[in-house]
Amino acid sequence: GAGVSQSPSNKVTEKGKDVELRCDPISGHTALYWYRQRLGQGLEFLIYFQGNSAPDKSGLPSDRFSAERTGESVSTLTIQRTQQEDSAVYLCASSLALLAGGDRYFGPGTRLTVL
Amino acid sequence: DAKTTQPPSMDCAEGRAANLPCNHSTISGNEYVYWYRQIHSQGPQYIIHGLKNNETNEMASLIITEDRKSSTLILPHATLRDTAVYYCIVFAGGTSYGKLTFGQGTILTVHP
Numbered sequence: 051g052a053g054v055s056q057s058p059s060n061k062v063t064e065k066g067k068d069v070e071l072r073c074d075p076i077s078g079h080t081a082l083y084w085y086r087q088r089l090g091q092g093l094e095f096l097i098y099f100q101g102n103s104a105p106d107k108s109g110l111p112s113d114r115f116s117a118e119r120t121g122e123s124v125s126t127l128t129i130q131r132t133q134q135e136d137s138a139v140y141l142c143a144s145s146l147a148l149l150a151g152g153d154r155y156f157g158p159g160t161r162l163t164v165l
Numbered sequence: 166d167a168k169t170t171q172p173p174s175m176d177c178a179e180g181r182a183a184n185l186p187c188n189h190s191t192i193s194g195n196e197y198v199y200w201y202r203q204i205h206s207q208g209p210q211y212i213i214h215g216l217k218n219n220e221t222n223e224m225a226s227l228i229i230t231e232d233r234k235s236s237t238l239i240l241p242h243a244t245l246r247d248t249a250v251y252y253c254i255v256f257a258g259g260t261s262y263g264k265l266t267f268g269q270g271t272i273l274t275v276h277p
Contacts, residue, residue: 156207
């Protein structure tokens with residue numbers, strides 16, 4: 051079946067602009083996760099959703115970052131007033147339920163470049 | 166969650182077993198050991214996890230020491246497609262079960 055998809059695959063923007071990154075999880079997956087990976091670095095957890103609820107937003111780097119999820123499906127990660135340090139690959143994952151850690155299926159990521 | 170230590174890189178010949186070590190000396194009793202890998206330009210892929218018993222699946226085996234302070238991921242017959250960054254993660258779940266985080270990992274290079 052279809053995996054996790056993300057769009058756009060690449061995004062180049064100018065400093066100060068807002069961007070929206072989209073994640074389509076696997077159908078039926080109630081849990082959804084956002085990560086960031088800077089060049090040459092490990093994955094940095096940002097936020098997770100259980101259904102439409104995001105119980106813990108403490109992983110978001112600043113108040114310029116926000117995320118929402120509607121209808122237990124699509125999620126969008128919004129970055130306002132982008133800065134050069136926001137340049138990274140943004141990865142989305144989903145799982146059937148909020149399991150301990152396995153069975154997370156990752157999307158291909160969105161590569162964000164802030165000029 | 167407990168911190169893990171992995172070698173930054175390892176090499177392995179194609180067809181041989183790849184043994185990737187991970188130290189997690191501060192692991193607590195309710196923390197699992199998870200392994201993921203990330204092939205270049207792709208999202209991470211779940212491999213295997215365990216609590217204290219050794220585990221095996223179609224991808225790999227996980228050997229956890231009796232004191233649980235270290236573990237080894239074994240790819241029994243490495244192929245060129247196994248070249249990737251391998252992440253060892255210890256994770257308790259519970260109220261933090263959304264926050265699975267990844268460190269630097271080990272870059273495994275499988276060569277012909």
